[in-house]
Amino acid sequence: MPSSPVHRLRVASVVRETHDSVSVAFDVPVHLADRFLHLPGQFLTLRVPVPGGGWAARCYSLSSAPGDGPPTITVKRVRDGLASNWICDSLTPGSEVEVLLPAGAFVPREEHEDLLLLAGGSGITPIMSILRARMARQGTRAVLIYANRDERSVIFADELRKLSAGHPGRLLVIHLLESVQGLPTVDQLARLCAPFASADAALICGPGPFMDAVAAALARAGMAGERVLTEKFRSLESDPFALPEPAAQAGEGADAGAGATVDVELDGERRTLDWPAQTLLLDLLRANGLDAPFSCREGACSACACRLLAGEVKMLRNEVLEEEDLADGYILACQSLPVSDHVEVTYN
Ligand code: FES
Structure with missing residues (x-):
């Protein structure tokens, strides 16, 4: 089974930065350290409670430098903002929060000095x-x-x-x-x-x-x-913490059997899969046991980006990849459907 992108992290410290903002640092277990090594400018998605007993997902930028201490978000209290007030008022060292892996494309290019x-x-x-x-x-x-x-x-x-x-x-x-x-x-x-x-x-x-x-x-x-x-943040329409049903992930149903084949390179492994025409690439990979990364599942964060080596796909939505990224072959797996009969992608 693919590993879950949802992790329960313990709050290591809460530092009051100003009268209305706090920095919250998270303890990351050693076995997850590589996966939580973020790029400068990325964000974490937190699961926060909402009145009436429900939950919502909210994205908060990381203020820490990658690899320099625990990943840390800094949050400013927003008037009537339920999530920011919950973070500022309720989190203390030892609190536990459900968190998705770091994501986001607000990252300067290495060659830009x-x-x-x-x-x-x-x-x-x-x-x-x-x-x-x-x-x-x-x-x-x-x-x-x-x-x-x-x-x-x-x-x-x-x-x-x-x-x-x-x-x-x-x-x-x-x-x-x-x-x-x-x-x-x-x-x-x-x-x-x-x-x-x-x-x-x-x-x-x-x-x-x-x-x-x-x-x-x-x-x-x-x-x-x-x-x-x-950096544009928008509210997420779906709950990225809720994983899709296995049958929906596999694309079973009306469109099963139609579509394409896809060769995938991921974590040093190469697999060939049948790709039903109406199944999103990310759902197909995870339903077949591949540990493909993701965060928002709405085309807004780039956590699921992989590179197209052959064939053609159609992206339903793209709010994050720039022209340069597209020219380099990057696609969003969470938004991609097959167009050509055969497609090759790599995460390496
Ligand atoms: S998971 Fe966020 S863009 Fe695909």
Whole structure:
């Protein structure tokens, strides 16, 4: 049987970062350490209780640098936000939470050495993961433009001070405070970004209006759209913690027997499977005992990405792979149906 992507992790520590935000670190058992080794900028999906006894899945960005201590999320309390309030009020060291493996594509490319990072409020969380990882690597530089309502809302204020003091010439941090300068406008942001528009890439995370303003400002400052990466979270429509029924996974029923064959390379193993026309590749693989990774199952996180070596597939939805990824042959297994009679994919 494929292993479950759902893991029960114990909270190792809860650190209060500001009056309305906390960092929650998780103990990862040794046998899962490799699977929880995240990339800078990725997120964890947590199962959180909702009123009336149900559960919901919520994604929270990791603020930790990969491999530097336990995986840690940082969460800001949202007014009337049930999940963020539960995390801020209820989790203590020793609490147990169901968690999916790290996922997400808000990750800078390795070859990009100069980064322009733009964070609004709790959007600093994945940016902090990226910054921590980058400052630990020689030869990289970053400029961070960080907007907040007021001084007491600035998450990681001390650490950012220490990081920039410890890396002179490599890290510049520019704070924008609404209480001092007012809400940042496109004009203001464009002027601020212009000197750094030749960076290899810009990464943006924050509230929707902030991200829209920054994207417009970067375009005005002359930064090409393909060098800009934004982190978009949306509510999940299905429950990624609920595994599909075995019969549905196998594609048994009306469409069984129709379709294609697929050769799959995964974990050093090569298998050939019949692929019914209406069965999603991820469901087919897991129903046949292959430990194919996944998280959201909605085409939004890229945890299920594999590479197409031959044949053609149709993706029902893709909110995460960029043109470059598609040109490199990457597909989302959770959204792929067969088009050609024979398909070959690899996870290696
Ligand atoms: S599992 Fe998230 S995109 Fe496929």
